[in-house]
Amino acid sequence: MSASFRSKAPLINREISWLFFNERVLQEAADETVPLIERLRFLAIFSSNLDEFYRVRVATLNRLTDVNTKAKEFLGFSPKKILSEIKNIVVKQEKRFEYLYEHKIIKELAEQRIFIINDTQLNVSRGQFVRTYFHEKVLPDLVPIMLDLSTPEKPFPELKDRRIYFLVKLTYKKKIRYALLEVPTKSVSRFLVLPDSNNLKFIILLDDIIRYCLDELFFIFKYDNIEAYTVQLTRDAELDIDVNVSEKFIESLSKSLQRRSKGKPMRLLYDSEMPLDMISYLVSRMHLHNSVLIPGNRYHNFKDFIDFPNVGDTSLEYAKTLKLAVKDLDLGKSIFNQVAKRDYLISLPYQSFDYIIHFLRESAIDPKVAEINITLYRLAENSKVINALINAAKNGKKVNCLIEIKARFDEEANIYWSNKLEEGGVNVNFGMMAYKVHSKICLVSRYEKGQLTYYANLATGNYNEKSAGTYCDHSLFTVHRGITEDLKRLFNGLDNKEFFKGYKYIITSPLEMRHSVYDLIENEISHAREGAKAYMILKMNSLSDEEMILKLYEANNAGVKIQLIVRGMCCLVPGQVGYSEHIEVISIIDRYLEHARVWIFGNKGNEKVYLSSADWMTRNIDRRLEVSFPILDNSIKKEIRDIIDIQLNDNTKARVINATNDNKYVKRELGKSSRRAQHDTYYYLKNKNN
Incomplete structure (x- = not known):
């Protein structure tokens, strides 16, 4: 691969992607x-995603701006320039967000006789209901902090990360007082359903309940006018941990988690209706740079809308679907006896996570x-997996149990679970300081006829029954001796805090995945150069590793056809002459989160199929313990290929990823019926069991 080829290779910045x-x-x-309440929830997901993006990615870029010139040489781009581009895009997206909420969804809810009302729209009876609720449920959690204008040198109160605050301004004649008030969403529901009236449904937000009752909080002050506008601060959430202190790692991590809530401000989201003098006051007192200011709408922390109550018809949400059975795998019988005879694949969320729980419970007794x-x-809040392991x-x-306590934003929960496991008699291993263990693997040793037999479960998604209801993943049960021998060796290495090479069946990072995948790609390149049909179909959440992308470009130039299904960021640019003419990329966003990682290599008609815990990101390939595993059962291999083909034929929820990144939907050909991958996958699996 020439230096010229590398330097001119088209790549999109990962943050922009x-x-x-x-x-x-x-x-x-x-x-x-999309059902109306679900559309509201997608706004919540968008908002939650953006919060995390600022806490992590923008935070990292901000750190790099201090060494902008050196960073540009190393990264190939200017952090300052990317930060400016990010702000431009986010401001446009926030405007679209506001339009969708204020001018589309709110109006359509009203057509369904559901009204989200604010403090100015309460009549006398509903107003009295709100005041009663305020006194009983809200007032005990409110603690206004008065901000003294006469002593500007007094430190400004520390705003907590991602909490909603009111900046309150009280004006009496020409005298001004400011106050800061946290909205207690951690202890009080964000939504209050008000009494019906003439078959009309009314919902008010906690923010507006407080606005309505501000006079009850500030009654000791004289004022002619009172104003209150919400702000939300997003902070740098990256952890600075001394990786050299292993025995004190938990203590070090816990202290870092406390510091996370006081990280450097990355974004101040403020109500765009807030007067300029109030914004200026806030910026001055908090010593903020204008670059962190993002105008938003009336309501922040919109992620709470994931729990928006449906007080209307069931048609306003996605219809509940029954979990499908896995053909010939009976929950009423021993999982061991059934898996001993053949491999089984669980395709979540269409099929039940109960098979995995049943496997662990049976192992326990x-x-x-x-x-x-x-x-x-990552684990569910009330984890049945943990209970089974303790039992x-x-x-x-x-x-x-190796529990990864460095799992971002799940650190506190995983520290809690590690303590529970240790109290229950489980041997807990925290992995290695410099690497996250991101694999999803389980190996059970069982005595049969005087010898140990090994049963394995390997998955693309977490052992988390909650996310298993909304994430599309695959989970494999197998007793294949080669795979289980590899897993025995892998777990032995983890126990001794070392990585091994030379596995016969599984592919692991950080030591082997890059070169193993290169070999699989090279295999297709060789077939193409021989004039044989050569192709790859690769599904993942993210594709950002530059070396992997260059290898795909190399395969493209050899004549290998490449089809990619990438849900999230994709730094590869399709359709570029000399690099990616034979590469097509789609992204599917629908009811469920596409989370499975699937690799299919043509291999001259004898397809090689792998499932993996790893995306093609540098961190997954070089800095994490990941496990990719082959599908060796022909019937399962066909099932995975069928599901991938269903996704490649989606013409309803699939978007084309191209050089312009305009997110256009796949064009439905004239006369072609609608194809919706998640709907069609459900019925494909349902029909298999009939």
């Missing part, structure tokens, strides 16, 4: 075929089971 992904989430909120090894990354330990099984 991510913003185009979040634009696709916003498209779902605009799609009038089966007298023949000697040992359970498992890696955990196994109490039943005398040796249970070894």
Whole structure:
């Protein structure tokens, strides 16, 4: 690969590409075929995504601006320039967000006789209801902080990360007082359903309940006018941890988590109706740079709208779907006895996570089971997985659990679970300081006829029953000796805090994945040069690793056909002469989160199919423990290929990723019927069981 080829290779900046992904989430909120309450929830997902983006990615770029010239040489772009571009895109997206909420969704809710009303729209009876609720539920959690204008040198109160605050201005004649008031969304519901009236439904937000009752908070002051506008600060959430202190790692992490809430301001989202003098006061007192200011709408922390109550018809939400059974895998029988005969694939969320729970519960009580090894990354709030592992330990099984406490934004929860596991007799391993363990693997050792037999579960998604209801993932049960021998060796390495090479079946990072994938790609390049049909179909959440992209460009130039399904950021640019003429990329955003990682290589007609925990991002390939595993059962291989083909044929929810990043939907050919991958996958799996 020549230096010229590398230097001219088309690449889109990963942060900008991510913003185009979040634009696709916003498209779902605009799609009038999506049920109305679900559209509101897509606005919430968009908002939550953007919060995390600022806390992590923008925070990282801000750190790099201090060494902008050196960073530009190393990264190939100017952090300052990208930050400016990010702000321009985000401001446009926030305006679209506001338009969708204020001028589309609110009006359509009204057509359904559902009204989100504010403090100025309360009549006497509803006003009295709100005041009663305020006294009983809200007032005890409110603590206004008065800001003294006469002593500007007094430190300004520390705004907590992602909390909503009112900046309150009281004016009496020419005298001005300011106050800061946190909206207690952690302890009080964001939404209050008001009494019906003439079959009309009314909902008011906690923000507006407080606005309505501000006089009850500031009654001791004289004022002619009182104004209150919301602000929300997003802070740098990256953790600075001394990786050299292993025995004190938990303590170090806990202290870093406390500091996270006081990280450097990345974005101040403010009500665009806020008067300039109030904005200026806030900026001056908080010593903020104008670059962090983002005008928003009346309501911040919109992620709370994920829990918006549906007080209307059930048609306003996606219809509930029954979980499908896996053909010939009976929850009423021993999972071990069934998996001993053949491999099984669970396709979530269409099929039930209960199969995985059943596997762990059976392991916990089966007298023949000697040992359970498992890696955990993100867990549900009331985790049945944790309960099963603790029960196994109490039943005398040796249970070894590697729990990744560095899982971003789940650190506190995972520290809590690690303590619970240790209290329950489970051997807890925290992995390695410099690497996250992101694999999703479980190995159960069971005595059969005097010898140990090994049962494995390997997955593309977490052992998390909550996300398993909304994430599209695959989970494989197998007793294949080659795979289980590889997993035994892998777990042995993790116990001794070291990585091994030379696995026969599985592909692991950080030591082997890059070169193993290169070999698989080279194999297709060789076939293409021989004149044989050569192709790859690759599905992942994100594609940003530059070396992997260059390798795909190389394969393209050799004549390999490449089809990509990338949900999130995609730094590869399709359709570019000399680089990507034979590469097509689509992204599917729909009811469920597409999360599975699937690799299909043509291999001269004898397709190689892998499932993986890893995206093609540098961190996954070089700085994490990831596991990719082959599908060796032909019937399962066909099932995965069928599901991928269904996705490639989506002409309803698939967007084309191209050089302009305009997120246009795949064009439906004249006379072609509607194809919607998630809907069609459900019925494909349902029909398989009939």
